Amino acid sequence: MINSGGVKGYVFEADIWCPACMEEHLGRAGSKYQYAYSLKPASAELMLDSWAKRVGFKRDNEHSFDSDEFPKVILDQDEQEICKCGETI
C-alpha cells in the first residue's frame, strides 16, 4: 500500500486526476470499474488498493503496469499538475 498522505493525484488513461475526480470516475455506475463502484463510499486510495489486489497490479512497483491500465500516483513532492476539473494538484 502506498502512503496515501503523500498522494495528491493520479495519472490514468492519459489524463491527470485529483482524488475527488478519481473517486467519481471509478465509482461511476455502469463504468468498466464496476468493482470499484461496489466499494463506495470509499476513498480513491481504498478503491485502488482493492482493485489492485483483485486484479493483481502491484501498486508498490509502478514499472510493472502502464498508466492506461491502472492509475499511477502523483506525490506531494512531484511537479504541480492540473486536473481535468481545473484543480491544481
Ligand SMILES: [Zn+2]
Ligand atoms: Zn479533479
